[in-house]
């Protein structure tokens with residue numbers, strides 16, 4: 717093995733390593749990313765659903781001052797602002 721041979725094999729190894737690394741990370745990204753997105757969407761959907769249910773059971777939060785009011789209240793007990801009616805009557 718001469719110096720040239722060693723240099724060539726080192727260069728080849730480096731090129732192969734880089735290509736393999738890129739191929740693996742591309743494959744992982746393509747395989748994993750959709751699952752991560754799906755899981756994130758499902759989690760976000762569940763959180764929104766849980767939050768909506770909790771808000772409905774807790775009552776209305778005043779959009780003006782942020783005070784939590786009794787469910788069904790039409791006006792804020794803190795500032796008197798009209799509350800958004802979440803539950804249709």
Ligand SMILES: [Zn+2]
Pocket residue numbers: 778779780781782783792793794795796797
């Ligand atoms: Zn208020």
